[in-house]
Amino acid sequence: MKVLLVDDERLARNELRRLLAAHADLEIVGEAVDVEDALAKIPVLKPALIFLDVQMPGADGFSLLERLEPPLPQVIFTTAYDEFAVKAFEFSALDYLLKPVDPNRLVAALEKLRPRGSAETFEPGSGTHRLTLEDKVFVREGERCWFVPVKNLRLLESEGNYTRLYFDDQKPQLFRSLTAMEERLDPKGFFRANRKQVINLAWVDGIEPWFSGGLLVKLKGGMKVELSRRQAQDFRERMSL
Amino acid sequence: MSFAPPAARATPDVLAVPPLGVVRSSVKMDTAMDPSARLQRAKERLYVLCQAGGWVFFLVLQIVFIALFRDKDTAGKATQADIVLSLVRVVAEGILITHYVRIYLTRWGWKDLGWRPLIPRIIGMALAMSAIWTAAGFALDFGLLRIDSPTKYPLWLLMTSSLVNGAIMMTGWLCLYFFYHLFERLNRLQVGQLQLAATVKEAELRALKSQVNPHFLFNSLNSLRALIDEDAPRAREAVTRLANMLRYSLQSGQQETVPLEEEIRIVEDYLALEQIRHENRLRVRWEIAENVRSGALAVPPMLLQTLVENAVKYGISTRRDGGELVISTCLEGAALNIRVTNPGDLSAPASPAAARAGSSTGVGLRNASERLKLLFGERAALTLLAEPPGCVTADVLIPLNPPAR
Numbered sequence: 074m075k076v077l078l079v080d081d082e083r084l085a086r087n088e089l090r091r092l093l094a095a096h097a098d099l100e101i102v103g104e105a106v107d108v109e110d111a112l113a114k115i116p117v118l119k120p121a122l123i124f125l126d127v128q129m130p131g132a133d134g135f136s137l138l139e140r141l142e143p144p145l146p147q148v149i150f151t152t153a154y155d156e157f158a159v160k161a162f163e164f165s166a167l168d169y170l171l172k173p174v175d176p177n178r179l180v181a182a183l184e185k186l187r188p189r190g191s192a193e194t195f196e197p198g199s200g201t202h203r204l205t206l207e208d209k210v211f212v213r214e215g216e217r218c219w220f221v222p223v224k225n226l227r228l229l230e231s232e233g234n235y236t237r238l239y240f241d242d243q244k245p246q247l248f249r250s251l252t253a254m255e256e257r258l259d260p261k262g263f264f265r266a267n268r269k270q271v272i273n274l275a276w277v278d279g280i281e282p283w284f285s286g287g288l289l290v291k292l293k294g295g296m297k298v299e300l301s302r303r304q305a306q307d308f309r310e311r312m313s314l
Numbered sequence: 315m316s317f318a319p320p321a322a323r324a325t326p327d328v329l330a331v332p333p334l335g336v337v338r339s340s341v342k343m344d345t346a347m348d349p350s351a352r353l354q355r356a357k358e359r360l361y362v363l364c365q366a367g368g369w370v371f372f373l374v375l376q377i378v379f380i381a382l383f384r385d386k387d388t389a390g391k392a393t394q395a396d397i398v399l400s401l402v403r404v405v406a407e408g409i410l411i412t413h414y415v416r417i418y419l420t421r422w423g424w425k426d427l428g429w430r431p432l433i434p435r436i437i438g439m440a441l442a443m444s445a446i447w448t449a450a451g452f453a454l455d456f457g458l459l460r461i462d463s464p465t466k467y468p469l470w471l472l473m474t475s476s477l478v479n480g481a482i483m484m485t486g487w488l489c490l491y492f493f494y495h496l497f498e499r500l501n502r503l504q505v506g507q508l509q510l511a512a513t514v515k516e517a518e519l520r521a522l523k524s525q526v527n528p529h530f531l532f533n534s535l536n537s538l539r540a541l542i543d544e545d546a547p548r549a550r551e552a553v554t555r556l557a558n559m560l561r562y563s564l565q566s567g568q569q570e571t572v573p574l575e576e577e578i579r580i581v582e583d584y585l586a587l588e589q590i591r592h593e594n595r596l597r598v599r600w601e602i603a604e605n606v607r608s609g610a611l612a613v614p615p616m617l618l619q620t621l622v623e624n625a626v627k628y629g630i631s632t633r634r635d636g637g638e639l640v641i642s643t644c645l646e647g648a649a650l651n652i653r654v655t656n657p658g659d660l661s662a663p664a665s666p667a668a669a670r671a672g673s674s675t676g677v678g679l680r681n682a683s684e685r686l687k688l689l690f691g692e693r694a695a696l697t698l699l700a701e702p703p704g705c706v707t708a709d710v711l712i713p714l715n716p717p718a719r
Contacts, residue, residue: 081634082533082591088540107634128529130634153532172536 074098077120079105079137080151081129085172089124089151092179099183108132112140120146122186124170127152135161135218138211139248143204143257145211145220147186157216165218203259212238214245227292229254229263229271239296264308266290266298274311361416365409368487373405400455407450411443412487425495436488444480448473514688526563527623530588531556537591552590555583566615570689574611574643574650577618578602581641584619588626595636596626603644611650613712614685620678621654621708628706629656645714649693652710660700679708686712 076099078086086104093099102118105111107129115123123146125134134150135158150169152158162169168182204210206224213219221240228239231251238247247254255263255271266272272290279291286302288309300308380397419425424435452473534556541549562580566572589596622641630636637657644651683696693713701707 082537083593084537084540084544084591085533087544088536091540091543128631130632153536154528172532173539174536 074122075100075102075118075120077101077103077105077111077114077118077123077146079107079111079123079129079134080126081106082126085126085151088172089174092174092176095176096183108134108137108140111137115141115146122147122149124149124151126150127155127158135213138218139213141211143210144208149182149186161213161216161218164216165220167218167220204257205259206262210238210247212245212247217245219243219245223258224262224273224275227273227276227294228296228298229258231269264311265304266300266308267304270298272298280312364490365412368490369405369409372408372483373401376401403454404447404451407447407454408483411447411450412484415439415443416491419491425492426499429496432492436485436492440481440484440488441477443484444477447480447484448476451476514684526560530584530623533591534587541590548590552587555586558583559587563616563619569615571612572615574606574609574613574618577613577615581618581622584622585626585639588630592626592630592636595633596630597636597638599638599640601640601642601644603642605645606643606650609645609650611712611714613650613652614682614689617682617686617710618652618654620682621652621710624679624708625654625656625706629658633657646711648714650710650712650714652712653707655702655705655707657704658706659704660698660706686710 076093078089078101080086080089090101093101099122102120103114105114108131111123111125125137125148127134127150138145138148148168150158150162150167151172151174152169153172159169159171161167168185170178170182204223206222208223209220210223210226211218211220219240221238225240226238229251230237230239232246234250236247236249236251236254237244251269251271255265258271262274263271264274272292276292276294277290278293281289281291283289283299283305286305288300288305290298290300290308292298377398380401381394424432427435452469456469534552538549538552538556541552559580562576585596585598589598618641622639625639629639640653640655642653642655679696679698686694686696690712693711695709695711697709699707699709
């Protein structure tokens with residue numbers, strides 16, 4: 074599995090390198106010193122796993138994930154001491170290691186993510202191919218953050234240059250436009266209901282006729298979305314297929 | 315033997331004088347008020363209560379007096395009801411006068427005056443109020459209502475006695491009013507002092523807790539772990555420096571001041587450890603004046619350390635290419651001047667990460683400033699300056715001969 078180390082401190086990267094030497098199946102393909110550097114290197118090096126320091130000059134580790142084009146590589150955060158970050162990790166069940174890293178904890182973290190891996194064929198951050206239902210989107214709001222599987226997204230709603238994501242009982246804002254998101258979603262699974270909303274077809278619960286030839290689509294979980302007459306026609310064709 | 319202008323017929327609707335202005339407008343406000351507004355409202359209510367209660371008490375007392383000791387000679391023309399009505403009118407005038415005077419007392423800031431300037435003002439004001447009261451009463455009774463004097467005494471005597479009685483009444487009113495405010499001011503002062511004491515205690519606790527920055531500690535340990543393989547002698551040296559720092563921060567918490575020389579040694583240890591982490595991103599320039607080195611000067615423990623740590627956090631850690639810290643100390647007149655300069659922008663909003671990381675040092679700086687003032691008095695100062703251009707400088711001034719605490 075290809076690994077990228079992201080940390081601003083040379084000694085910290087060296088230390089991680091030494092610890093990872095014990096794991097023969099990991100290949101360290103590169104190092105990045107901050108978020109900009111990582112953003113440039115990830116599409117080229119295509120790591121399946123990144124070790125990501127939280128506190129770095131410029132932008133923090135979380136913002137790398139926000140700015141990276143999905144699908145995202147697997148991530149193990151590293152931090153020396155940061156109460157806020159640790160709270161975020163535990164809330165979101167993200168993998169993290171505290172520096173100095175305990176080798177046993179490193180083993181446990183690697184064990185945990187191995188079964189997930191479609192590791193060898195993985196191409197993160199390329200921004201070209203469509204997202205599958207299993208791919209994850211990273212989103213952060215305040216002190217909370219989530220890796221949301223695409224299949225869990227019920228509704229995406231445009232808010233200017235941002236998109237509000239609806240999943241579970243959360244609705245955080247993603248730093249990406251709805252149009253940009255729509256281009257990455259599988260058109261078989263997602264449908265542009267109107268100017269502002271994209272719905273996940275797997276979450277459609279019921280359909281009602283609406284004003285002037287439009288439709289009202291009910292989603293599981295209780296949300297309702299209006300379709301104009303033109304969109305409704307497209308929608309009927311799609312659903313009858 | 316009434317205290318005020320003589321009796322006459324009048325409508326007794328005057329007791330219903332509404333509590334004017336302020337109260338009426340504040341009634342519109344809802345329950346969703348902030349505490350200070352609620353306090354203000356409670357005070358207004360108290361005022362209305364005292365005002366109404368006091369005057370009603372005065373009125374009842376007068377009526378009782380007249381009923382008990384009524385002078386048979388003066389009763390010739392006026393009936394009992396006339397006298398009561400007249401008293402009611404007198405009281406109403408009193409309420410109106412005091413109510414409007416109160417507005418001016420606030421406007422002129424008399425509430426904040428001490429007793430000495432207040433006494434002549436109270437007397438003067440009482441005379442003025444009494445004059446208006448008397449004039450209003452006589453004008454209403456004899457001028458407007460054209461009531462004949464019910465007594466055998468001449469008018470000038472009645473007016474003089476009314477003036478004196480009124481002045482005594484109004485002095486009483488003003489004294490009560492200012493007594494209340496003086497008492498309240500005293501109360502506020504005490505509360506303020508208690509709050510100050512609590513802040514100081516809290517600062518002391520925070521100072522104790524924030525002495526070793528855990529983020530620094532664990533990052534240093536992490537670099538050390540890497541350094542053991544890479545450069546063993548340097549790793550050994552770093553362990554010693556870290557031990558020095560920990561020992562110092564544990565011990566110095568109990569002391570009020572430490573020699574500047576000792577504090578400088580610890581900062582050197584600290585910077586050496588940070589240099590292991592940040593390598594050539596952290597550059598340091600020391601400018602210690604000779605007379606400072608030899609001067610055996612006392613500083614609060616961890617003061618310079620806090621400033622330097624802050625400078626590293628904002629000036630170095632957040633910058634990809636790091637920068638140079640300048641630490642300079644010199645004697646400036648009768649004060650020790652310590653300056654720590656780092657590259658940075660004082661007005662720039664901190665990035666979320668820096669804000670999170672920095673929240674503890676913001677406290678650290680505030681702490682340091684509080685401690686300085688506690689130890690060295692008001693002349694001691696810690697200021698953050700946006701100079702030289704592109705840099706932030708923490709500037710500390712410690713008087714060499716602090717006032718005795």
